[in-house]
Amino acid sequence: MDWSDLPFFLAVARTGQIARAARALGTDPTTAGRRIRRLEQALGERLFEQTPDGQHLTAAGLRLRDQAEAMARIATGIGHRPSPNEPVHGSLRVSVSEGFGTWFISRHLGQFAERHPQVQVELVATSGFLNPSRRETDLAVLLARPRRGPLVTRRLTDYALTLYASEAYLAQHPLPDADALPGHRLIGYIPDILYAPELNYLDELPVPVEPQLLSSSINAQHRMIASGAGVGILPRFIGDADPGLRPVLPDIAIRRSFWLVTHRETREFAAVRAFADWLITLTRREQRLLTGE
Structure with a gap:
């Protein structure tokens, strides 16, 4: 299958007519129709039924439309850097020690969820840590500063x-x-x-x-x-x-000290940056509980 045929399919699925889809794509109906037929041949299924009103999706076309729409959403987000006021979305894995995750972060995590409702957080709070160097986690709160690896570290807080x-x-x-x-x-x-x-x-x-x-x-x-x-x-x-x-x-x-660690390649991801900023602010606010001072 030629992936470049998918935009033609998606345009026809959205407009319901090859002529309209061709105009939207800046091409002619003959080219758009040829690309649709090539896609159908590659998949071995008919994607549209011809009706007096235009092109209607078949069952196979409906399935492909859902997949193509999801791919289009992903492609739209590639290279996009959200503005400071734009809602953050995505998924995030955070590795922390068992005690810090259970007794500190989990008690406040609802505040982060209220602020960023489109971010899914996986809090891995265990006796051990996932390795941010191997991209097993997006952020880690470690007991010691890593000495090597493609990492960005900062002292989060003493306790x-x-x-x-x-x-x-x-x-x-x-x-x-x-x-x-x-x-x-x-x-x-x-x-x-x-x-x-x-x-x-x-x-x-x-x-x-x-x-x-x-x-x-x-x-x-x-x-x-x-x-x-x-x-x-x-x-x-x-x-x-x-x-x-x-x-x-x-x-x-x-x-002791906690160290906040991210991978160099992911530290500027919007969800990673949002969680790191939130956690830094939280630990500053809760210094009396953490250090007894």
């Missing part, structure tokens, strides 16, 4: 972590100071399957401790801490959001 325990646990197991930590049940990550070295928080405590309850999931750790199973380190945006938890030993403050 703070501290020790938390439930009120019920502390009622039975007071924690007066850091020296008492080894006598408590600690909750943490599984060391040999950490998906990022930045998650190795327990080594930064002032006294050596060995966790008894371990999980690769920060959400599972949160549930264990909230159930009274022990003491563990959580980001402030998780621990402070749970009224059943209490920060303990507040002088122990651990800091």
Whole structure:
């Protein structure tokens, strides 16, 4: 099939007459009719029925019209750069850590959807990250700045972590100071399957401790801490959001950073740019929750 025949087909399908379609395309009816017949021969199906009123689409023509219209919409958008006031549309995949996606971004994502109703967002919030270098994701919020790859990076925000325990646990197991930590049940990550070295928080405590309850999931750790199973380190945006938890030993403050990463070839896509701008503004507004300051 010669793809250049499709505009002739679409013009006839829209106008209902070969003569009108030919005028719209700046050609003559003989040429337009020849291109339609060539397309029908290539597809092995009749696309139009000749009637006194002009050309009517057959069932095969109706199917092709829907496909050709979709192709025309895509072709119209190629090379088009929307103006600042033009609605953003498209789909977008965002890869973030499990905790940040669950406890922070998802709580505010409705605001982005209200502002950009024609953008479909896929929030991939897991224990691990999709790779923006391989175009597995349009944006990623990473725990460390990538050192190589065709990427554009910026520090999104710092965030703070501290020790938390439930009120019920502390009622039975007071924690007066850091020296008492080894006598408590600690909750943490599984060391040999950490998906990022930045998650190795327990080594930064002032006294050596060995966790008894371990999980690769920060959400599972949160549930264990909230159930009274022990003491563990959580980001402030998780621990402070749970009224059943209490920060303990507040002088122990651990800091980390989130990095916003996009591929060089996609960073100027309208949906990517809109989401990045929204997320940057959001994290600036929520600094107290993120850093405790």
